[in-house]
Amino acid sequence: MTNQETTGAAVNRLRDRAGLSLRALAAKAGYAAASSIQRYADPAFDSPLGVEVATRFADAMQGLGDPPIMRGEVLALTGLVTDSNAVTFRMEGASADRMQRDLPIYGTALGADEIVDGEAIEQTTLNRGEVIEYKRRPPILDGRADVYGLYVQGSSMHPRFRDGDTVFVESRRRPAVGDDAVIYLRTPDEVEGERTSSVLIKTIVRKTASYVELEQFNPPQTFRITMDRVDRMDRVLTLEDLIG
CATH class of the missing domain: 1.10.260.40 (lambda repressor-like DNA-binding domains)
Known part of the structure; x- marks a missing residue:
């Protein structure tokens, strides 16, 4: 300048x-x-x-x-463009003009650890009523009202997800074994009786009628959450999902 x-x-x-x-x-x-x-x-x-x-x-x-x-x-x-008449190069078929900035990113924060079998498991508080910002929607997700984003908090899924990374999540397709997922936990509340603001972002190892087995990477740990604690499980979208 x-x-x-x-x-x-x-x-x-x-x-x-x-x-x-x-x-x-x-x-x-x-x-x-x-x-x-x-x-x-x-x-x-x-x-x-x-x-x-x-x-x-x-x-x-x-x-x-x-x-x-x-x-x-x-x-x-x-600092990458010095000519005021310059325009950014856009690949054919991938114009940002086609990508509406309407994909909601919800507010998250590190919450108190979830204690499972005496071990502290990192969890996140999620406020679906607070949209932090909107990001551009890849054309493949056009019309998908079930897709949303959130910021990863903490380091329990490093190196797959780093602290501060954005992940995109869908609620329409149920996560399978091997998928990364956002696990919504039922949490007792003195006022509301029960709420679902706490979530775990983990990899699904096994699902049964009575529990879901989850994995985190840092520190390496596999643990189980009983299904009576699980309100729902949303699937984290992969790069292949986003680019087709």
């Missing part, structure tokens, strides 16, 4: 030119709230934008303002 302009200052300059508040930019870019992108608009922020963030901002601001903002102006903030 020229004249020692920081990345954050450049984001604000383009945002002002587009006539968007930080909140409006966040909404148009598919984020849940202004706080999700606030750090990128901090004048002290001077790291390159990630490609995904820059692409979202370009989608939101392209064509706005006077003169109209060009896509390359925003993508230049990644």
Whole structure:
């Protein structure tokens, strides 16, 4: 960037030119709230934008303002594009224009460990009422209202899933032995009587009428959960599912 302009200052300059508040930019870019992108608009922020963030901002601001903002102006903030007239290369048949940003990503957090046979098993709290953001939907998932995403919390499934990875999940197809799955647990609640906000993200080893046997990788451990504790099991989509 020229004249020692920081990345954050450049984001604000383009945002002002587009006539968007930080909140409006966040909404148009598919984020849940202004706080999700606030750090990128901090004048002290001077790291390159990630490609995904820059692409979202370009989608939101392209064509706005006077003169109209060009896509390359925003993508230049990644440090990978220097020509303001540049356009990103897109493979035929894989245009992002075909991918609607409507796939919900739900809020997650590390919860208290589930104790199974005296061993602590890492589990996640999941809030299906809180959509953190929306991601682009691969064309193969068009019309699939049963598909959602969530962030992996913790390291129990490393190296298959790292802390912070996004996994996409379907509820229409039941997971089979060998599949990774999101296991919804029935949890006693003094107010509601019973709730299902706690989940395990594990690999299914065995299923019977009375229990499901699950595996995690870090530390390596296989354990059983009785079926009376299981509310439902949703299947984690594989790369093959997503690309056909």
